[in-house]
Amino acid sequence: MSKKIPPMAGMKTKAKKGTLKRLLKLLFAEYKWKLIIVFACIIVSTAASTASSLFLNKFIGLIENGMEIGWSGASSGIIRLIGFMALVYATGVVASFFHARIMAVVTQGFLNSTRKKMFSCMEKLPIRYFDTHPYGDVMSYYTNDIDTLRQLVSQALPSLFMSAFTLVFLVSYMLYLSVWMTLVVFGSIFLMFIAIKLVGGNSAKYFLRQQKAIGKTEGFIEEMMSGQKVVKVFNHEEQSCKDFDEINEQLYKEASKANSFANMLMPIMGNIGNILYVLLAFIGGLLILSPNVHNLSFSGQALGIAVVVPFLNMTRQFTNNVTQISQHINHIIMALAGADRIFEMMDETPETDEGYVTLVNAKETENGLVECEERTGVWAWKHPHEDGTVTYTRLMGDVRMEHMDFGYVPEKIVLHDVSLYAEPGQKVAFVGATGAGKTTITNLINRFYDVADGKIRYDGININKIKKDDLRRSLGIVLQDTNLFTGTVMENIRYGKLDATDEECISAAKLANADDFITRLPDGYNTMLTANGSNLSQGQRQLIAIARAAVADPPVMILDEATSSIDTRTEAIVQKGMDALMKDRTVFVIAHRLSTIQNSDVIMVLEKGRIIERGNHENLLAEKGKYYQLYTGSIENK
Numbered sequence: 001m002s003k004k005i006p007p008m009a010g011m012k013t014k015a016k017k018g019t020l021k022r023l024l025k026l027l028f029a030e031y032k033w034k035l036i037i038v039f040a041c042i043i044v045s046t047a048a049s050t051a052s053s054l055f056l057n058k059f060i061g062l063i064e065n066g067m068e069i070g071w072s073g074a075s076s077g078i079i080r081l082i083g084f085m086a087l088v089y090a091t092g093v094v095a096s097f098f099h100a101r102i103m104a105v106v107t108q109g110f111l112n113s114t115r116k117k118m119f120s121c122m123e124k125l126p127i128r129y130f131d132t133h134p135y136g137d138v139m140s141y142y143t144n145d146i147d148t149l150r151q152l153v154s155q156a157l158p159s160l161f162m163s164a165f166t167l168v169f170l171v172s173y174m175l176y177l178s179v180w181m182t183l184v185v186f187g188s189i190f191l192m193f194i195a196i197k198l199v200g201g202n203s204a205k206y207f208l209r210q211q212k213a214i215g216k217t218e219g220f221i222e223e224m225m226s227g228q229k230v231v232k233v234f235n236h237e238e239q240s241c242k243d244f245d246e247i248n249e250q251l252y253k254e255a256s257k258a259n260s261f262a263n264m265l266m267p268i269m270g271n272i273g274n275i276l277y278v279l280l281a282f283i284g285g286l287l288i289l290s291p292n293v294h295n296l297s298f299s300g301q302a303l304g305i306a307v308v309v310p311f312l313n314m315t316r317q318f319t320n321n322v323t324q325i326s327q328h329i330n331h332i333i334m335a336l337a338g339a340d341r342i343f344e345m346m347d348e349t350p351e352t353d354e355g356y357v358t359l360v361n362a363k364e365t366e367n368g369l370v371e372c373e374e375r376t377g378v379w380a381w382k383h384p385h386e387d388g389t390v391t392y393t394r395l396m397g398d399v400r401m402e403h404m405d406f407g408y409v410p411e412k413i414v415l416h417d418v419s420l421y422a423e424p425g426q427k428v429a430f431v432g433a434t435g436a437g438k439t440t441i442t443n444l445i446n447r448f449y450d451v452a453d454g455k456i457r458y459d460g461i462n463i464n465k466i467k468k469d470d471l472r473r474s475l476g477i478v479l480q481d482t483n484l485f486t487g488t489v490m491e492n493i494r495y496g497k498l499d500a501t502d503e504e505c506i507s508a509a510k511l512a513n514a515d516d517f518i519t520r521l522p523d524g525y526n527t528m529l530t531a532n533g534s535n536l537s538q539g540q541r542q543l544i545a546i547a548r549a550a551v552a553d554p555p556v557m558i559l560d561e562a563t564s565s566i567d568t569r570t571e572a573i574v575q576k577g578m579d580a581l582m583k584d585r586t587v588f589v590i591a592h593r594l595s596t597i598q599n600s601d602v603i604m605v606l607e608k609g610r611i612i613e614r615g616n617h618e619n620l621l622a623e624k625g626k627y628y629q630l631y632t633g634s635i636e637n638k
Helices: 019-069 071-123 127-132 135-177 179-226 228-233 237-289 305-346 438-445 468-473 489-494 502-511 515-519 538-552 568-582 617-623 626-632
Strands: 358-365 368-371 379-384 390-394 399-406 415-422 427-432 453-458 475-478 556-560 586-590 602-607 610-615
Touching: 019 071, 019 135, 019 305, 071 135, 071 305, 135 179, 135 305, 179 228, 179 237, 179 305, 228 237, 237 305, 358 390, 358 468, 368 379, 368 390, 399 438, 415 438, 415 453, 415 586, 415 602, 415 610, 427 438, 427 626, 438 556, 438 586, 468 475, 475 538, 489 502, 489 538, 502 515, 502 538, 515 538, 602 617, 602 626, 610 617, 610 626, 617 626
Parallel strands: 427 586, 427 602, 475 556, 556 586
Antiparallel strands: 358 368, 358 379, 379 390, 399 415, 399 453, 602 610
16 A cells, blocks of 8 residues: 655646636636626726725815815815715625625636536546546545635635726826825835745745645545555554655645745735835825925825825735735636646547447348337447448447457557457356456457557457447446445446336346345335445445346446355355346456356466467366366465
8 A cells, every 4th residue: 555655846836828818718708798797896896995095185185174264164075075985985885795796606607617527528538547547636626626716716816806906096096196105106016026026936836736735645545545444454554644644744845835935925015015104104204394395296286194194095005905916826826726737637638439330229121120219129230331321230249359469558568469259149258367468358348448459340340430339338347346326226227227117127136136135125226325335235236236237238248257246155146147147148257266157158368468278168177277277276286
């Protein structure tokens, strides 16, 4: 279980160019008009919130005027101004309310559609992808990475735009009140951007690395959860904790650095803002006391308390919003790291299918096979040709492999020049040591992988010409690792044929000798299964998997250690059902328990990806070769 933890230094730390553009394009494609309304609401609410400084400017002006002309003459103007600002603030509150409500709908709708697209893309990926990516890391796309998008859409982007609009309004108001003091503010921006570049840049880098570390940690946790029984049995808890500590330490380091820089930025920016505030108060006081200095502004007001006090208030808002923008950028970069991972998965090359031969219902007529809509129990391969003609070949289950080579990676070939055939109704068994290539052959029949060299023909048709869905519809498979899904027993059996009736599912269960234990469950066939059928024994789960294959009623069956988890007594019972299931079908069987394959028509003995012996049980025993050694156990005594 112990794994070498690769260093984090080599991981990608920059979001791909165009990720934000692609994200916004998807967002606007679905919610263009809602987002336009949101932006309008943001502009209105921002204008209302920043208008307080102008309100303060006018209010102080009226107070000063009242002190000169008397309160009776100024009171009406003050009341009108207060009423006007109350209306402005009320408008801002309404705009903020609609902005928040609409963004909640947009955010959840966007996440909903993104998850659907992700799942749709995932279902189109080849088996190779899942063999090379930890399940926990894939699950992290739907949890952690999706959550970063939620923060981006619902919080970071709207807040960023709100802060940007606020700065635009503030700069406009500042210039309106005093150009001289605005120039001082512009000078401080240079220091702020240096701080953002030095501190914020490092924060963004480590936030990206943190996202990768989170996915790695979740992958390890998922692996440990699924293998907890093995961990317990082999007393591996201490080593598992050490491995987790190593991975978790990496996450801690990246997260600590990211958040340290992020948390450092706020006080730095706050102190720059405080220094600017004091500096402007000092400069403003000097300008007020200097009679020879005229206020350069667009308002035409003289530089006095009515200008300096609102200006100081706007300065505080200005620095706060610059700080918020730097924080939002960090969050956006972290979200883009999650979006990068999501887009990487969505951009993975889907499982290609160049097949054009399809499987159809057919019926026999005087003129041969004819395609029909109703299910007749007769299947045919519909083969269109370049000249426009269509031929039909009855599905018999004749499978032949010709000089086949294959490797999961091009540099390492695991099957070498494999040739074999299985005629309709034959039972072909594969035996050999672990890693000899038995399961690989069945993976190639299913086209989970494609052969590097050679051909596989199904009823005389190259399987590369058959559409994968149709090919797999003609095959039934029972794997060594049983997968049951959350749902009733009946629904799990029906997984083999979605339009199967309850009666067909029960018949399939009886054929697999699963009906006896199912009827003794609390709710019979309506018993709910959860957590991969944890409320059943391993043997019972295997029986349901066999029933699932039986209800599909395919002409070709692949049994990969189908009875490996069943005790000897149960195996004898199941074997009768298996024999009935295999009758008149082409069957490929992989078994380590050689007693289950003695009645096979042909037994293939594999070693290091090559077929070294072939024949029936009696012939192979007579040869006293590898099969004889495996069957008698004499190989162990040498």
